[in-house]
Structures are given as C-alpha cells and as structure tokens.
Amino acid sequence: MAPVNDLELTLSQARTREPPMLTIGEVARRSGVAATTLRYYEQIGLLPAPIRLGGQRRYDEAVLSRLEVIALCKTAGFALDEIQRLFADDAPGRPASRALARAKLAQIDAQLESLARARAVIEWGMRCTCPSIDACTCGIHPTRPAPVGPDVRSARRF
Structure with a gap:
C-alpha cells in the first residue's frame, strides 16, 4: 500500500531503509541553490521531476549530487543549455x-x-x-601596445 501522508511516507522509508525524501526547502538549504532555481531547473529538464506528496515536491538524495555537478559545470563556464546537452x-x-x-x-x-x-x-x-606608470623608468612595466586603427584616441592605456 502506497504512503498517503508524510507520517506514512516516513514510516515506509524507515521500514525499507530508504533515505528520507527531501522537501524543496531542504534541498535549497543543503545545496545553496534557491528554490526558484530548483523549480526552473526542473522546468528546463536539468533536474528530473520529483515525486509529489500532498502537492509538495519530494526529492531523493541523488538530486544533491546532480546539483553539485551542475554547479561545477557552471563554474567551468558551461551555459545551462550546454549542461542540458551533457546530461542528455x-x-x-x-x-x-x-x-x-x-x-x-x-x-x-x-x-x-x-x-x-x-x-x-x-x-x-x-x-x-x-x-x-606614465613616469615609470624602472622598466618593470611591459611596453605599451601601439594604437590599433586610425583613431589614436582609442589606444589602451596602462
């Protein structure tokens, strides 16, 4: 028989030794990713749709690892659409x-x-x-680049 409420879900998990399901707030707190971002990631397919219990999203612990991979990919400079392609x-x-x-x-x-x-x-x-820098005589600074193009005013200054 499938669990009907939170208490039955918790008891069911305890009997089968399944890890507890996490609410969106718990996932947000543990991952440092805002709940709105979690919903967006779900909407665009970066996160699988979680089960729902009483209208609330319930995630398993694996979502935390996936969010860590997403964060690392973002740090490496991957755009969200690129991360989607990696997962797909x-x-x-x-x-x-x-x-x-x-x-x-x-x-x-x-x-x-x-x-x-x-x-x-x-x-x-x-x-x-x-x-x-303009009055530097020590020679430490690299030479200034020559102006590029006809407009000398556009030359970069160090």
Whole structure:
C-alpha cells in the first residue's frame, strides 16, 4: 500500500531503509541553490521531476549530487543549455559531450593564460616604486601596445 501522508511516507522509508525524501526547502538549504532555481531547473529538464506528496515536491538524495555537478559545470563556464546537452547525451561513447568538453577545456586554457598574463602585470606593478606608470623608468612595466586603427584616441592605456 502506497504512503498517503508524510507520517506514512516516513514510516515506509524507515521500514525499507530508504533515505528520507527531501522537501524543496531542504534541498535549497543543503545545496545553496534557491528554490526558484530548483523549480526552473526542473522546468528546463536539468533536474528530473520529483515525486509529489500532498502537492509538495519530494526529492531523493541523488538530486544533491546532480546539483553539485551542475554547479561545477557552471563554474567551468558551461551555459545551462550546454549542461542540458551533457546530461542528455546517452549515445555510446558520448561523442557530443566529449566534443563540448574539449571545446570548453580549450576556452578554460585560454582564460588561464590570460589570467596568468594579468597576474604577471599586477605583480610587476606592485614591485614598481615609480610615482606613476606614465613616469615609470624602472622598466618593470611591459611596453605599451601601439594604437590599433586610425583613431589614436582609442589606444589602451596602462
């Protein structure tokens, strides 16, 4: 007989040693993802539709792992539609996911190189004791780039 209310659901889980089902508030609290975002992820297919009990969403613990993967993908720069494609790719060997991951790794590598250059410039600037970059004579700063295009006013200044 299927559980009818929260008490019966809890007793049913205790008898079968199933992990407790989580409310949307509990998932939000434990994952750090807002309840509105959880509903949106469900709407666009990033999260599977949870069971409903008394009109309330009830999630199993696996949703927390999935949310962690989504967060890591977002940190890596994947857009939500790209994350959807990663989860949806069930072809043998997942070639579409692998191609998407390779492209993202190339973007991350380019960002890391750019950040390393920015860090070096900041570190050089911190060693400089000149009154200003324009008046710098210590040679620490990289040379200023030449103006690009016919408009000299558009040249970047350091």
